[in-house]
Amino acid sequence: MHKTTTFPRRELYDMVWETPLTRLAETIGVSDVALAKSCRRAGIPLPGRGYWAKAERDRPRRPPLPKLKDEYYEVIRFQLASTNDPHNQRKLKPEKGEPIIVPTRLDSPHPLVAQTLKAVGRAKSDQGHLSPPSGRALDIRVSPGSLDRAARLMDALIKASETRRHVWRITENGPTDVEVDGETLHIQLHEKLKRHELPPPSRPTRARGPRPWEPDLDALFALRKQFEWRPTGILTLGIDGPWLTGSVRKNWNDTEHGSLDNKLHEVLAGLAPAAAAIKAHREECERRRKAEEERAARRREEERRVAHQRRLRARLVRAAGQWERAQRLRAFQTAVSARLDELSPPQREKADTWLRWVDEQIDKLDPLQSDLSGLIDLDPPSGDSFTHDPPNGDEWDWWSINRRRY
Structure with a gap:
């Protein structure tokens, strides 16, 4: 659940010049980046770097609050994650929960995974990735050697996600959708490929002696750099969605310090914050639309x-x-x-x-x-x-x- 906290523009202007931004952000329950962005949108000047490190007598005077160009920002709104304690409105971090076990063998795949394996089995490789028909498989773009592991990862994630009443489906346009708290997220699993340069083909020896001129197409073709995409085995699982901003984590991948197999519980925990971010952004857009309609109605009336x-x-x-x-x-x-x-x-x-x-x-x-x-x-x-x-x-x-x- 989320709640909206509002501040008058003048009040927030006084607050940012009386309290350091990071401390004020913690008090409100948002990140300092989100607070700074909201202030800039509302035309609220912020203290410069090193302002709070100086003695109070050495600090520069605060600039005046400029006139507001957009009446919508007369009130600044923040979306906060509510907790059981009404006095603690700090932004909640996703609870990672227990690790998700990825099976070593795919004995009883989820219906969507089974449908994907069937569609991918007939697919051809396109620049290193298997390319199944759109709308018939999960959004998995991997090489043939990584297909089994990708299927096991998606199978474990989908089954664990459905225990939380998340709904998965394959869309006709290609993206894999999961419905979380009434919001739709797009899930994709891709393998990183590495471009490998190929040596130019050897030019065939042409026969000597007089002969009619003709273009040397083999020589022109040899001048072009040839390359191929080679699989790396490094998988990346990403979340995407309409209006999904950078305030939530969207990608998990294989690294030197950990395999994606051990991060599925983090992916699962990240679905709810991503859905909440989409919902908050949509509600913000709706408020802006209504405010603009009200301003337009006032203009028409005038x-x-x-x-x-x-x-x-x-x-x-x-x-x-x-x-x-x-x-x-x-x-x-x-x-x-x-x-x-x-x-x-x-x-x-x-x-x-x-x-x-x-x-x-x-x-x-x-x-x-x-x-x-x-x-x-x-x-x-x-x-x-x-x-x-x-x-x-x-x-x-x-x-x-x-x-x-x-």
Whole structure:
């Protein structure tokens, strides 16, 4: 089980300048490397080399905490392995357990191992490795001489792993998967090969005497360096998986100080930390994705608010312009009415008709003569009908010009 411990950015900044990084990492329950990486991601400056070795009066002043570019790092999170003691949150190391006995003979192989031996038996050697068909065998790439040992190693590891309820399977794409605590790990067993240079082939003696010219292909072929891959018998068993970082051990191999046969219990113990690392990384990515979605939603909402303000301003300026034009027309109408006494009776009748028509047109133009609900409504449109495109025209440039000027 794992738990998440969080620290505000400002608080962690104070802590790293008050306590040495290694000691602080032990208190939190993470490695000093993981703590340093988290601080760098959050833009927290760290004390330089030799800072704590100096007397307090000789230490350089701490730099100010820079402004944060990404709001996600306002809170720093650490994945901790929980223990029975809630006060001890140190990162757990894998318990190696009892050694796994590798049989000297493979009498009753695991079904996956038996399937692998059957598929490999028909496979051809490809640059020193047996190459079985993809999806029909465990991910074992060894020479024919190391096949028996590789099969016994995988057989012992799979059987011991299944006692812990781990699920193994051969995938169609080739990797060997083992499901540990709901996470999928890829397991591979490869043999190290050594490149051996071959001497160039001897050039055949060409007959003397006149003969038509032809390219000397044998000489060109002899200039190419020839080599072959030779098996070393050194096996490496590796763990891989999506987002598996360097915080956990991923490879075990034959060395001068120990055989891989005696390290299978370490491999088995390393499966759980690897699965936990993948899970923690996936959860971290999920938190980042949600935080980014929240930031994007806030940006969209701000864009929506700005666009709506532009529309309200454009509507205000447009209505004011219509009202001003209506006032000008009414003033002109009044001026015309003042001269009606100069007209003859027939012309005055036509003028009266014209003035009534002018009244109708002015009322249509004047926004104060129509329903005011559209003018005074400040609510933004809802749903997909809202767009962020600014309205046509330059009415809303009044405010943008003032912003640029001041």
